[in-house]
Amino acid sequence: MRLKLLTWDVKDTLLRLRLPIGQQYQAEAKVRGLQVDSGALETSFRQVYRNHWRLFPNYGLSQGMTSHQWWVDVVSQTFRLSGVRDEGAIQPLAEKLYQDFCTAKNWEVLPGAREALQGCGEMGLRMAVVSNFDRRLEEILRQCDLDRHFDFVLTSESAGIAKPDLGIFRKALSLANVAPHQAAHVGDDYVNDYKAPRQAGMCSFLLQLDTRQPEERVPADHIIQSLEQLTHKLHKDIK
Template sequence: MLRLRLLTWDVKDTLLRLRQPVGESYAAEARAHGVQVQPEALGQSFREAYGAQSRLFPNYGQGQGLSSQRWWADVVKQTFRLSGVHEDGVLTLMAENLYHDFCSARNWEVLPGASETLSRCCQRSFCMGVVSNFDNRLENILSQCDLRHYFEFVLTSEDVGFAKPDRRIFEKALRLSGVPPEQAAHVGDDYTRDYRAARAVGMHSFLLRAAGQGKEPEVPPEHVLPTLSHLLALIEKG
């Protein structure tokens, strides 16, 4: 059995997921302003705009003088521009509305097994925290989705100033909890940013991998979670 005292968690696609594709949410917002754009086109434009913004201003422009709200506003406006919408007034309104919409449980849902697993981990007295490449809306989103109370701390890359796989965000979690890395484990769905990054600081790590997703060659089967409900059995086996 692994002697663990701390569990840190990724959020997006580990505990929470979007209720619908980004393109659908953006298209609905556009319709509310009398603008018709295809969700598929918006989805493609979003990926392009988000990628470009992330390269220019990593980690929500933290350290480059941008607030995350301004960062996201630029992404939203560019997404619509790439899809042929150019009216500045409408773009500004849609950017504001979408920024606030994505802060609520209306756009996020809890993954199957997440609440039950977190609850069982709390009953076993694990110290738990969040380590996420998210902006500072995350506390509110977790509260709205009724998950915030499971965690002793929530670390976002915007707050800390470093994004996974940077080891410093994991080191901050270890400092906050006062737990040495060999008594800590991280749970996430990304091989590089979650699994490998946590192991690089000496933590244990579990990779959430739904059936049908590609297998990573260096991940032993006892570190792979087909669902979150498998976690405690794997900890007890380890």
């Protein structure tokens, strides 16, 4: 049957950070008189984020946390691990950064994203977001003028389920009232955005924007190296 629904990942698929996390955190710290190395902040953030997601998956929802609390903890621990000892400065700094990442200030639309969304819409496809993001995503998409393309935005926070759990894709299919074989997903992560939707019975495309070797586990026909390629792929039979 004809494809009816196209779901999208967001981070590093439609939107990306304007600057690396370390540089953004460093700039805000500097405003407050704190000198912190951006490289140390980048390394610390990755470590803290990974550990926090392992200990408190999906923003700690099942453990009674809010995504706001989860993120403020991550940012605070990032600065502590990077050597900041001024506890009086850490909390307001973390709160300010949380608010900054609610806006388009720190995000930019990837090249080709607007054109791809427009083209897919003109093909008659309904579109939605399926993302491991928190409640801020809808506002970010609105400020970036991308929200108008989507029937709905399903974040892991709103769904209570995070990719690669198949439940989040099944919830999207239920919201759209389409069968799995009538839907496809686009994203940049092999496990979350390629493998999981296929396990849920959907089609999927893996976005690989860099020049590394193509993912060997993915047929070449399922890989797109630019968003401009997507509409051409969708005109073909999706196996």
